Amino acid sequence: MSSQTAGNRTSFGATDDYSYGSWYIDEPPAGQELQPEEVVPSCHPSVPLSLLHACLAVLSVLVLLLLAMLWQRRQRWPRCGPGRPGLPSPADFSAGARPRAVPAAVFMVLFSSLCLLLPDEDPLPFLSLVLPPSRAPWKLAALLYYPALYYPLAACATVGHGVTHLLGSALAWTHFGVQVWQRAECPQAPQIYKYYSLLASLPLLLGLGFLSLWYPVQLVRSFSHGTGAGAKWLQSNYSEEYLRTLLGRKKLGNSSPSSKQGFLSCAWICFRHSIYTPQQGFRLPLKLVLSATLTGTAIYQVALLLLVGVVPTVRKVRAGVSTDVSYLLAGFGIVLSDDKQEVVELVRHHLWALEVCYVSALVLSCSLTFLVLTRSLVTHRANLQALHRGAALDLGLLPQSLHPSRHAIFCWMSFSAYQTAFTCLGLLVQQIIFFLGTVTVAFLVLMPVLHGRNLLLLRFLQFSWPFWLTLILAVILQNVAAHWVFLDTHHGRPGLTNRGALYLATFLLFPINVLVGTLVAVGRVLLSALYNAVHLGQMDLSLLPPRAATLDPGYHMYCNFLKIEASQSHPAVTAFCALLLQRPRPPAAPQDGPRLEEEEGMLLLQMKDPAAKAAGPRAHRGRARWGLAYTLLHNPGLQAFRKPALLGAQANGSQS
Structure with missing residues (x-):
């Protein structure tokens, strides 16, 4: 009995071994050897x-x-x-x-x-x-x-x-x-x-x-x-340069009619307005410089991770496609061809197209992210210049006070880190959306038209063309009727006419307009998703409507960041403090003391323009005094230290 049981166990184990060896172990066919996959060994450096x-x-x-x-x-x-x-x-x-x-x-x-x-x-x-x-x-x-x-x-x-x-x-x-x-x-x-x-x-x-x-x-x-003193002078060099540029006389350029400007000049002007270019007398704050540097690094690192994580795997899969793929596709009801070798070539070609779509989507997403964030630097400069000259920005429902607060300090500290995180996530979302879009266009439009097979989109349009034709004709007829039948112009003023026909057409076309509205709603969702994905890394733009702008954490953080920068890093305040620290000691003359203290700061900001010097020192001092007074009047960093009587001061010395 024991020997029979042992024999049964032996035969059962042999059967199991045979079954496992037949079904779960990839043995090479006769006369062939499996090519071992390239394995990168662990590196052991000389110094740990x-x-x-x-x-x-x-x-x-x-x-x-x-x-x-x-x-x-x-x-x-x-x-x-x-x-x-x-x-x-x-x-x-x-x-x-x-x-x-x-x-x-x-x-x-x-x-x-x-x-x-x-x-x-x-x-x-x-x-x-x-x-x-x-x-x-x-x-x-x-x-x-x-x-x-x-x-x-x-x-x-x-x-x-x-x-x-x-x-x-x-x-x-x-x-x-x-x-x-x-x-x-x-x-x-x-x-x-x-x-x-x-x-x-x-x-x-x-x-x-x-x-x-x-x-x-x-x-x-x-x-x-x-x-020594040279390093201290470098610290205040930018602020004094900013004031010289701000208070200096603007040079009139050669004004030419816009009709005489060529296409290249207009294109160059549009390019300069959309791409950040350095401006004389203004420098971006260090936090924005760090954000731009980290943004470029994040684009490179995320793009590299997306590229090396997918493309080598797709190439290995494409190289390992064999004739067995025809049986796999046949199991799902897909028969590409009766010839197995042709099926292998078709599958490899489709995998190559998939790789091209992925790389194209990655290049497109990186380019758009870089252009959008470069364009945001122009917005940063415009907002900071407006706050420096005392203008009020439309920051949604946020309070307009520029005084620092606990939450504003936290936002200022986290701005560069949030910008980097938003850039990484925005690039990832764009890659997914653009990849799905390019795959849809390639596999439903381009490749079926080129190869003349798998015309799924054309077959769908062949069966549903009456539906699409009805919707297109309804939209076209409504627009034509609105322009030629229901609108009449008398004495240069447009007005409604044929009201009875207008009401009848509105009632009869209601069901068709419901279908058109459904398609428009789908397009609205897709367009909103695409727009928000492209601008996800841009913190100076709210992804929500103005009434809900405060619910956007990125835009809310950007507004508080501007408050801290405008109140704590104002170049006019820095120049004013530098002038107070660098002013020389006046001689012992009590009667001339106040006047000298008023004119000391202006003498340190002498302009090098010969036309400005020819206007006379008196006009120059008056213009410089007015510019400095106006700048300090609208400085948000000094509002908390003024007297209550001066809080309502306006231009030209008038008070509210």
């Missing part, structure tokens, strides 16, 4: 990545301590008293003339490092020296580790000292060398795509390469020219 990150973290901490000591000494030195302990800020976001390239490069490096965390299995490599690798718990910790790692790299540029430039040079060269060494030893990685890590690190290498060149140049300049 965990050790490199540990050294970088220790170096950043040491540089941070040296910066703290140097900053405390600089704070203590002027008055020889106890200085307050602290750290220099990574960037002066309210400064108008400080170097902007350094914060932009550091933010680009930071965002690129965060993008490389997506496929990384070890977000904090230095922890593997003491702890076993664990991916999930340390993902959120890495979001705080990398800003702290690159913080000294940005803070070395704000102190303005030769020692900090030396520290910044050492830190930048170390980071750049580690990244180049790592990419040179391990250019391929098994995650997502073999070259994704290398391609995604190009903005990172670009930012670190710029910093490794910028800090040595500043170190040489600090030793040759010093960092």
Whole structure:
């Protein structure tokens, strides 16, 4: 009995093994061998990545301590008293003339490092020296580790000292060398795509390469020219240039009739109005510069992820199509041809068309995102210039007061981060919509017409052409009747006529207009979705109607961002404070003291225009005084410190 049972078990196990081997294991046919799929092996660099990150973290901490000591000494030195302990800020976001390239490069490096965390299995490599690798718990910790790692790299540029430039040079060269060494030893990685890590690190290498060149140049300049009063003058240079441009006499251009302008000149004017171009006397705030830099980096990173995540897979599928695909299609009731080899060629051709549609949609979405966000810079400049001259913007139902608040400060802090997130999500949504649209056009219109088969759309139109013809004729007849039958003009004024026929046509065409309205409603939904998808990354435009603009979080954040920028970074206020700090001490003359204090600021803003000097110093002083008074009168940052009697002041000295 036991031997029979064992025999049964043996035969059953043999049957199971045979069945599994026949149905679930892909064995090669006779005389053929399976080609192994290309597998990227794991790279083991000569120096472990965990050790490199540990050294970088220790170096950043040491540089941070040296910066703290140097900053405390600089704070203590002027008055020889106890200085307050602290750290220099990574960037002066309210400064108008400080170097902007350094914060932009550091933010680009930071965002690129965060993008490389997506496929990384070890977000904090230095922890593997003491702890076993664990991916999930340390993902959120890495979001705080990398800003702290690159913080000294940005803070070395704000102190303005030769020692900090030396520290910044050492830190930048170390980071750049580690990244180049790592990419040179391990250019391929098994995650997502073999070259994704290398391609995604190009903005990172670009930012670190710029910093490794910028800090040595500043170190040489600090030793040759010093960092004394010249650096302080650079801080107020932009604000004084802004006032000179604002108060200077406008030069009259060569006015020519619009009829004489050619097509190229009109096209160039339209292009300049739609694309941001630098304007003399005005600079975008640092937050907007950072937003533009992060937007470009986000477009590159998201486009790269969408490209390498789909296109290589489609190519592998297209290369692996065999004659068995005809049986698979036949199971779904699809018979492309009786010849199996022709079916293989058709399937590969359709997969190639699918790849072309995907790449075309990606290029279109990236181009539209870039153009829309470039156009938004023009809106940012116009809104800031309007707020600087005291004009009130139509910000929907938001309060018009430009005083800072807690929520406005939060919006100002999060503006660049929200702009980056909106750009990434907007690009992803555009890619999906454009891909579906291009696939529909390619597979329902272009390919059936070219190959003369699978004419599904034409067959649908063949059976439903009376319906579409009826709707088109109804719309055309109503428009023609409205123009020629129901509208009459007497003495140049249009009026209704044939009211009886108008009422009869309205009643009879009601059912057909319901069908037309249904199609129009579908088109309205599609158009609204397409418009909102294209402008999703544009925060200066509300995606909701004006009455519900406050419900749009992106537009609400942008309005509060403008409030902080207009009230805290006004160039006229900066120039006024700089003039007060730079004014010389007048001689001991009590009777001339007030007059000298009034004219000191104006003497520092002398214009270089010979025509303005020829008008006489008296006219020049009067014009400059009026311009400065008008600018300070409409300055939102000084409204809270005025007397109540001056709160209602208007132009020409009149009061409400």
